[in-house]
Amino acid sequence: MRQFNQSKLQQALGDKRMMEQLVNSPEARKLAGMLSQGADQASLQKIAESAAKGDTSQLKALIQSVTSTPGGAELLQKLENSFGQR
Numbered sequence: 283m284r285q286f287n288q289s290k291l292q293q294a295l296g297d298k299r300m301m302e303q304l305v306n307s308p309e310a311r312k313l314a315g316m317l318s319q320g321a322d323q324a325s326l327q328k329i330a331e332s333a334a335k336g337d338t339s340q341l342k343a344l345i346q347s348v349t350s351t352p353g354g355a356e357l358l359q360k361l362e363n364s365f366g367q368r
Contacts, residue, residue, distance in 0.1 A: 310361065316348050
C-alpha cells in the first residue's frame with residue numbers, strides 16, 4: 283500500500299465531514315468487524331492508546347494480521363482509494 287502525502291493526510295483528518303463519511307462507509311464497517319474478530323474491545327483500546335503515545339508496533343501487527351486474511355488487503359485498498367478520492 284502506498285504512503286499518503288503527509289499534508290494531504292493532515293488536511294483530510296481535519297475534514298470532519300470526510301472522516302464521518304469514511305467511518306460510516308461499508309468498507310470501514312467491514313474492517314471494524316475484521317479487527318474485532320481478532321481482538322476483544324479492551325485489547326483494541328490498548329492498541330489504540332499505545333499508538334497514540336507513539337508505540338505503533340501492536341497496531342502494525344494488527345494491520346498485518348488483517349492484510350494476511352483473504353479479502354483484508356483488498357478491503358484496506360478500497361479504504362485507501364476512498365480516502366484519496368474525497
